[in-house]
Amino acid sequence: MATRAPAAAASPAGGLARLWARTSLRVKLIAGMLVLVTLGMTVMSAAGASVLRQYLVGRADDQLRGSVGRAIDQVVPQLESGQTRITVRIPSEMYGQVRTTDGRSLGQNEAWSEAGHPRLPSDLNKHVDRPFTVTGTGGSTWRILAEPIPGGAVIVLAFSLEEIDRTVQRLVVIDAIVGLAVLAVLAVVGVGVVRASLRPLSAVEETAGAIAAGDLSRRVPEADPGTEMGRLGRSLNTMLGQIEAAFGARAESEAAARRSEEAARRSEETARLSEERMRRFVADASHELRTPLTAIRGFAEFYRQGAARSPAELDRLIGRIEETASRMGLLVEDLLLLARLDRQRPIERRPVDLLAVAADSVQEARVLAPERTIDLTVEGGLAYQVLGDEPRLRQVLGNLLANAVTHTPEGTPVEVRLSPGTLRDEPAAVVAVADQGPGLAPDQVERVFERFYRSDEGRSRDDGGAGLGLAIVAALVAAHEGVVRADSTPGEGATFSVVLPLADD
The missing domain is CATH 1.10.287.130 (Signal transduction histidine kinase, dimerisation/phosphotransfer (DHp) domain)
Structure with a gap:
């Protein structure tokens, strides 16, 4: 049981610490400001009330001292004349009594007040010549001043502090009301000031969140x-x-x-x-x-x-x-x-008239295959001039025409077409060699530019060559930064197209 008590006692403190740790900075700042203002106003109110009470009590003491002198002037003649009942005229708010040193009353005046009268201490003789405070009937407090009188008597004057206490209480109430109003105003103003002051922190928080999400380009304003x-x-x-x-x-x-x-x-x-x-x-x-x-x-x-x-x-x-x-x-x-x-x-690059090369190639093919119809068709009004190696370009067209003549039946017409086109979004020249032979199957089209590939395996090497003609065409066209492609449908012939970039004007 002894070991659980500290833990139980520490639990509320730990809970407060966790609550404080979860509290936002804005709330902490406002709460701290209000607490400090409350403490300051409380201290100021307490100090003001204490100073005011001391001041009012001091004035009551002054009144007592002024009144006790006048009262002594009244009492002394009566004592010297041997009167046994002494009468003293003092302000109505004061209590007065004339008594002997042994405590016997020779006369008294009750104050005109609901506060009753003070309870005089038995050792009154020890408090002469200086004011002091005692309680009275009804729970009131009194300020007492006792002065000795020649002839062995003592005059006692008392001033009720009831009105002074009420005044101080009214001041405390006023201070509390004003303090609450000030705290309310400060709370509203503080919320605005703290919010405005912490707005840059909100921007920092937003920036940190964006950065945590992956946007490393964000910056703090x-x-x-x-x-x-x-x-x-x-x-x-x-x-x-x-x-x-x-x-x-x-x-x-x-x-x-x-x-x-x-x-x-x-x-x-x-x-x-x-x-x-x-x-x-x-x-x-x-x-x-x-x-x-x-x-x-x-x-x-x-x-x-x-x-x-x-x-x-x-x-x-x-x-x-x-x-x-x-x-x-x-x-x-x-x-x-x-x-x-x-x-x-690198190949030699000079301006080459592609139309002249095509015309010469067609003419040579007609000489080698006089029984064939080999035509040249030119489309567009361009100057088909490219940069390249003219003998190699002649070899390209020669190989394509030889391929068309070799792999089509006798009498099959062949056409060479020259037309404008585009290559990589730039103007280009297109040279196409088309025949009306048996055509190629799709798998043959895919492999037709491979080295040593022959689409007709039944042909001998004497009739069909080694299968390098189209491979050389593809390599030469690639060296000229162009492209070559084959389009064919079985039974409808084949078309081999070479696309070369045009030379700059």
């Missing part, structure tokens, strides 16, 4: 730097600037790390794809070269065995070897061209 809120706001803004800069640097660092990681992944993926393409390229190139080399070796073995007995047979055998070697040389040239383009070596 600027105030007079000579005030506490101005200095606090400036310090907070400086701190927020540093925090924002730190978060920005961290975000930038994380973004840079992510970019580096993504670049590393892309580089790794690019390297892997490049390695795969290189392996596939080497394997396909080896396979494509093996065929003519095998043919040349077979023809040479055939000659060594003496199979060619006549000059005609010998000429035919040498002709086959030369034809195979020429085809192999063309294949090697194509492979070397693709290798150079893969290394992204």
